[in-house]
Amino acid sequence: MLDINLFRADLDAATEQLKRRGINFDGEHFSELESQRKTIQVRTQALQAERNSRSKGIGQAKAKGEDIAPLLAEVGNLGEQLKAAEEELQGVQAELSAIFMELPNFLHEAVPEGKSEDDNVEIRSWGKPTTFDFDPRDHIELGAQLEQMDFDIASKITGSRFVTLSGPLARLQRALTQFMLDLHSEEHGYRETYVPFMVNSESLKGTGQLPKFEDDLFKLSGDSGYYLIPTAEVPVTNIVRDTIIDANKLPLKFVAHTPCFRSEAGSYGKDVRGMVRQHQFEKVELVQIVRPDEAEEAHESLTNNAEMVLQKLGLPYRAVVLCAGDTGFSATKTYDIEVWLPGQQKFREISSCSHFGNFQARRLKARWRNPETGKPELVHTVNGSGLAVGRTLIAVMENYQTEEGRIRIPDVLKPYMGNREII
């Protein structure tokens, strides 16, 4: 959530910021609500103060054994006035809060202007797109030929956008997961974390998926109100919701492997074939909770941590900074890492690393105690995929394929594959 004080202090500047997001903020409506809020709040608090002092007076009179009947009569309809004022205030505050809950984060000044992913800017690349002396197959064909990846069976079991893996290919996905978890926990200093795969709506509000993006989520029936997680970011970041963290505990660095569930509403016709866009997929997620002055650096290093997975796997990739129109709701700046997929002859997103500033922290009430001020202040949050396991599996399959349609095992995965060389 954005800081309402930025809007009070300089409404024009705030409105300008939102324009970069393509949002026309109704400043007049806001100002009107704000002045209402001010008036009503002052009145409400004055009434509360009066109630308190009169009640106190009655208490003291009673303690002295005086007759309190005249004092009670004086109170009159104060209670009713107060109740009305409190309800009015609540109404205005709810309206303001609803507006702010739906406003996206301000963009970092380094974010390039632009409307779609075509306007993202490459910042670096690693490796060269893999070349073959035969026509490379895509993962769908490879998986089918190996008889270890089946979309038809999955659609029978459940529906479209699911997959079954079997045999060595299923193990390869597990190997990738293990490899990533080990790399980040042993070499990059993240704490391995296991979390619930279902969350309540408070957690989803905290990280920004709700209230605006309910359609992208799977909600459980029944009265729990729980949702399947769209990413481990939700349960992991909510670890620090409603807490004040000691300065010496920061930064907190978590790595978690979870399945992710996304309804992919609005993506009909996109990546309908194959494992690129599924309702269920595995992901290893990196989350950092940091001091504000260390956030930029944390974002860079977290992105590097994610890239290291691809380097160790020997998969060519490039990193881009997302343009204004492509940057997600809660993020102030996002780097996407795109891996080379020979089957599509394209770079495809395999990780998205975002810096949220204090946007999530404000919703989460996640704070740290700044030793310099002695006061609780909002932390900053940074996270990214490290990596999307399903897409990494695809990338390994397509980049490591042989002419016969088999898959060589990257060196770093061999220990996790019983030293197997090839599938």
Add this chain to the structure above:
RNA sequence: GGAGAGGUGGCUGAGUGGCCGAAAGCGGCGGUCUUGAAAACCGUUGAGGGUUUGUCCCCUCCGUGGGUUCGAAUCCCACCCUCUCCGCCA
């Protein structure tokens, strides 16, 4: 699923209608003492918001949401969570 107990400040824990934002202890911070440290002693120490910039005043918060009352941590209702026992069960 059934029966019972309980949710209070960073922690432990008192508080059954007004003098309670809340005892006491621990912890934290500052100081005295000390060559230094410990101990001891003294002081201090919740969060959010409003008004204002007059650092004076005011408001809210004792699991959450309602209610009763002039007045609620305290009484009533609903819900959530934790613990114990029984049942069922990976």
